[in-house]
Amino acid sequence: MRKEIDILRERVSHLERELRHKQLIISSIHEIGKALSSELRIDRLLPLIMEEVTQIIDAERSTFYVVDHERGELWSKIAQKAEISEIRLKIGMGIAGHVAKTGETVNIQDAYSDPRFDPSTDKKTGYRTRSVLCMPIFEPIRSSKSKPKILAVIQALNKKSGHFTREDEELMASLAAQLAITLVNSQLYLALEKRIQELNLLYSIEQEASYTDQDDTLYDRLLDKLVSTLKVKAGLIAFYDAKNHTFGPYYFKNIHKTDSKKIDLASDLGIEGHVLRSGEVYYTNCATHDPLYLQNQPSGLKFKINQLICAPLIINDQPVGIIQLFNKINQNDIFIKDDVKILTSASRQISRLIEARKLRQEKIKAERLATIGNMLSTIVHDLRTPMNNIFGFVDLMRDEEDPDLRNEYAEIVIKQIQILNNMAHDVLDFAKGKTSILPVKYPVNKLLEDFKKLFENEIKKQGYEFEVECRAASMLYVDPDKVIRIFMNIMKNALEAMDKGGKFSIKAFEANGEVVFQLSDTGKGIPPEIKDRLFESFVTSGKKGGTGLGLAIVKNLVEQHKGRIEVESTPGKGTTFKIYFKKL
Template sequence: MSEQSQPDMLGEQVEALNHKLKTERARFQAIQEIGTALSSTLNLDVLLALIMEKTTKLMDADRSTLFLMDEEKDELWSKVAQGTEQKEIRIAMGEGLAGWVARTGETLNIKDAYKDDRFNKKVDLESGYQTRTILCQPMRNHRGKIIGVMQVLNKHHDYFTVEDELLLSALNGQAAISIENSKLYLNVVGKNIELLDTQERLRQRVAEIDLLFQIEKEMNRAVHVDRLIDSLLRQAVRAIPCQGAGLLFKQGDEWRLFSYSYLQEAGSAARGRIVTPVRGVSMLVAESGTDYRSNEVDHDPKHDPMLTEALDLSPGNAVCVPVPGGTNSLGALHLINRRNQPREGFTRSDLKLLTVIAGQVSSAMLLAQQRTEELNESRLSAIGQALSGVLHDLKTPLTIIGGNAQLMAGEDDATERQESAQVIMRQLVTVRNMTGEILSFARGEANLLLQKVFVRDLMAEIAENLKEQFKSKKMELILELNYADELRVDSAKIQRAFYNLANNARDAMTAGGTFTIESQFDEATDMVVFNLTDTGPGIPEELRSIVFESFVTQGKANGTGLGLAIVKKVVEQHGGTVSFESHSGQGTCFTLRLPRNPNP
């Protein structure tokens, strides 16, 4: 019987070994699957959940928890499922079983958790869970440093064995590699993000410095405020891509609005005009000194159409900042319709950059105004230069007077002498008017002596004097009187305005040319319109926005720069307007619109 039991015993042993071999193969295959699974992701949250899921299944346990070290806070942390959400839990080093393992680096294999004083029963009491067996083991990286603790609870049908400890150690080794790789990846990604952020901030800073450099160049180069503003608005639209920009500022007692559209013709300058501002965004920002930013401008009750109408744009989004000027702001810098990112609109970064630009605009405007004031003061103080220009303008009438005086001296015919005397008298009136106009302009006087004249007579007298001046310049005078009837004006002042325009044309056409005076009547406005056209080289582009300002001159060695300023003042005193069109190489046409019967 003993001989028969021995084969049976051997069979049982072989069967046990086969079962054990199958179990080990299954575990080995499971470990391979875990390794493959762990290498499939670098997301730390996904990785932790995957490690706990695979460990629980392979250890034939109820649940697992993986705690990671937080060296800065000297704590262990983990994320556990709580309903549909993940809740983070933290325990201090040395607290509970996991804290003890993390502190000592030893493995704990407990068959009855409630008999171990280190076990924290509070968790079971709060959750209603019953902890029986626990296998808790430190997780080490490739340098042997503890980076976490793996805790497995309640093995099914049995206690945790030494083989389970070895298996968990193998799993911990794989998990540690995956966790370290994930942390390294996240660290590299974080560094790359920091690097990209730093690179972007550096790019923005370089762009700001370049912008400030360009503005500084314009400040040093620009002579007139209008040209400077045009350049600054272009720089703003280039630095913060948008469809249009506007600058509202006060000059003396008047508000001026300059607008520049990205969509307008290349090479065209910003348009400036005097405006009557309404209580809108630009004015509110200028007066309050506070910023404004909106992505729904058309629904904003504070919006005013002043800038969008000037730019011919439909408002979408906008940003506006004050232009600082000491205790009070000088005005407001306004951008409309962000390009490249129309939905997002203008950002806080745009607002900050625009504030920097506004600060430079303030400095540039104050500097340009200071230069203009210094230039005007310098010219006013050099009164001798201005007088020399006046004497230059007097040459022609004085020459005519001298010539006719000589004719009278050698002429026996009384009729001829009388004609020469009349010519001399007219020229003396011209001289008196010229000096009187300059003195009145300097004193700011605006008195008019209105009287009824006929346009045909007024033009005949002007033509007679101009023909004498044009003879030596090879210039032809053409009169086209489409309206020759009544007009109420200060004849002396109007003649002086015509003479100033004619003298400018004469000086510009050095090789001769044609000067045409055309008159028309506009029934719709009851205005008499005079077009004075020359065939000269045209007004230089850089002077076109400032030709009516005092002391603006070019190409005349002894010019005072007051001629066109006097023209504008005289026309406006009559309640009229003056404008011009000029084309390089084709000539210039000044248009004077005078009310036929102005109010006294």
């Protein structure tokens, strides 16, 4: 009876242990479930999950390996109680490498008796591996026809009591299935983060272009964005001169000025030549063994180049330069396809930016040349009237025998030459925004007499009527040459707007403490579409010559005299300008 009681007690004790273990499993699965539903970042999830896995299957320690198919290796994302911070294995190497290669689950009782076991990690750490349970984590199957990809490997070492069982395998398999979904979600989350990072980079590139017009500042900022986004130590932008087949100018980031002056890349060799010819991004994670890199190594750099990525800058299918980035900041990082995608997008954006800047600079240059051309055209156009006067009075002097009249004509010629000189200065001063009037006290009637004497013959000779009327006996504080220029510019526009036989008149009278000069013509009037912009530079409509700068100069000169100008115009009937100056 006592023996039976002992057996029952033993069974009860065993059942209690089993119950506690089941409760522990349920509690751990509950904790894992909570973690999986509340966190997307795998870095934060894995420590908790691996702690629970180790506890559930009663192991001494566990390791979670990420399978990097691009590198062909596994690396320990989480290694519990590991004596070294990171374990890296080639796919196919050791138990974990074998599982990553074959997709098999491995459960061995004596690791050192299995030929697949690699004891090198034990030798490095001093830890003694006995039993091993190692299992692949597959990508969730999306199609029955597709072969699932191995995302990771989970490995438990040294069962505390005995060996890993079939139950441990089933338990780990169920956890692996949950982890697979978590890994995929995390990868999608990271991919979204990278996409946002890429978009932020492209946006910041676009923004930088609007912040500065200085090339040095712009390309320094662009390189700063690239270096920080791709997490590299240094970089450069080199422009390509297709005519001379050389690189330059260069722009650098984290490369000392004294070193940068020594850099002279050949455009037809090495990685640089390959990128220019192919128009595609090229990268190497072992530069010292890369045959293209060895053809054209950057000289003068004080740091060793281990990793390099190079992208072309292309405008209209023609290479205009390259971007090069050197050495990942983290020594265990390498350039991967994601880096290629980001740099490809960035280089295209920078190429478009460079093209836009070139077009803008060419437009500015063309506008400057056009402005100079318009100014020259205006000067030549405006010079015709005084030049015609000079020719006319010189012709009169040749036939005139009266010395007094000859002297009078000579004075007029000298005056016209001064006007020519002043006109050239006026146009240049207007373009530069300068003020250059020399005001003196001057009678109103004398201004009209001067104007009449200079231009009456020319106006009538061209077939127009001319009328001058002065009803003001006041003095003005003005620059007489500039006021004559005002009258002349308005007169020129009037003559161009009238048919032969038309009438141009200039009158002066006083009103409200001001002297008003009224200049009228019987021409076609001012077109409505330009009336509101009449005094802007280079505004013109329907004229055979000139550019419209004349009236802009008129307004500028009137304002320099603290005066004001008004215009009234009726299409088909004519135009009247009124200029107001304060009388003394």
